Amino acid sequence: MNCLLKYPALVFGIALAGCGVVPNDVIQMRDGNLRASSYNGAATYCEKKQLIAVNLRKAPGDSGVDFRCE
Template structure:
C-alpha cells in the first residue's frame, strides 16, 4: 500500500464528516426570532412558508441575521 491509496480514503472520510457536521441553517434565537447565516436563506425560509421576512438585525458576533416570518 502506497501513500496515495492511504490518503484518498482519508480525504473522503474527512469530507463526509465535515459535510455532515454542518449546523442547521435556520435556528431559533429567542421567542419568535430566528437566526440564519444570510439574508437570502432567511428570505427563502419565509417564502417557503408563504410568509414575508421581517429583519431584526445582525446576530451576535456577526454570526448571521435575526429575523421573523409574518
C-alpha cells in the same frame, strides 16, 4: 505543539470532521425570533411558508441575521 507533531493523522481527522458538518439553516431563539446564517437563508425559509422575511438585526458576533416571518 509537540502532540500535534506526534499525531498528524488525529489533527487531520478533526479538521476533516469539522468540514463535513452542515450548519442548521434556521434556529429559533428564546424570544421567538429566528436566526439564519444569511439574508438569503432567511428569505428562503419564509418563502417556503408563503411569508415575507422581516430582518431585525445582525446577529451577535456576525453569526448571521435575526429575523421573523410575517
